[in-house]
Amino acid sequence: MIKLAELLIKNNIKISTAESCTGGLLAKTFTDVPGSSKFFDCGFVTYSDQSKIKLLQVPSALIKQHGAVSSAVAEEMAIGAIKNSEANFSIAITGIAGPSGGSLNKPVGTVYVCMRDLSKSYPFKLELNGDRNYIRNETVDFVLKKLTQLTMTR
Numbered sequence: 001m002i003k004l005a006e007l008l009i010k011n012n013i014k015i016s017t018a019e020s021c022t023g024g025l026l027a028k029t030f031t032d033v034p035g036s037s038k039f040f041d042c043g044f045v046t047y048s049d050q051s052k053i054k055l056l057q058v059p060s061a062l063i064k065q066h067g068a069v070s071s072a073v074a075e076e077m078a079i080g081a082i083k084n085s086e087a088n089f090s091i092a093i094t095g096i097a098g099p100s101g102g103s104l105n106k107p108v109g110t111v112y113v114c115m116r117d118l119s120k121s122y123p124f125k126l127e128l129n130g131d132r133n134y135i136r137n138e139t140v141d142f143v144l145k146k147l148t149q150l151t152m153t154r
Helices: 002-010 025-031 049-056 060-066 071-083 132-152
Strands: 015-019 040-045 089-095 110-117 121-127
Touching: 002 132, 015 025, 015 071, 025 040, 025 132, 040 049, 040 071, 049 060, 049 071, 060 071, 071 089, 071 110, 071 121, 089 132, 110 132, 121 132
Parallel strands: 015 040, 015 089
Antiparallel strands: 089 110, 110 121
16 A cells, blocks of 8 residues: 555545445545545545435436446546545445345445546446455455556556
8 A cells, every 4th residue: 555655646646535335444544554645635435325415416316227336326426526525536436245235236246436537437347255344345455456557557
């Protein structure tokens, strides 16, 4: 994480997060790094549909159409996180960590991640198997690896 923090600072990237199923774990991971205020602006934990709508301006019609656990909602969460912060890059996570809440179409372990800069979205879908803690931790690990890759290409 220290190497990633250095890359973010070097590239003048300021991050905001919008988390649902990870409940702030990604923001905690960033703020565990001393000096993280140089690259981390803020985090939104929007666990309910209403908080996604109110705090991130995710359209309620989009949630009704696609469900809160969807690529479309993850992207709108990422857009809202940038609009409602001083960040120039955001990471949104929505998913089903379990043990309940899954369905045939969206089983437990379905997670959508969207990373976004000021002009482009980078969407990802994860299909994880494991308990609640495993799914949450694997999601954060995935985000950190992908963020490192994206930052290295800048």
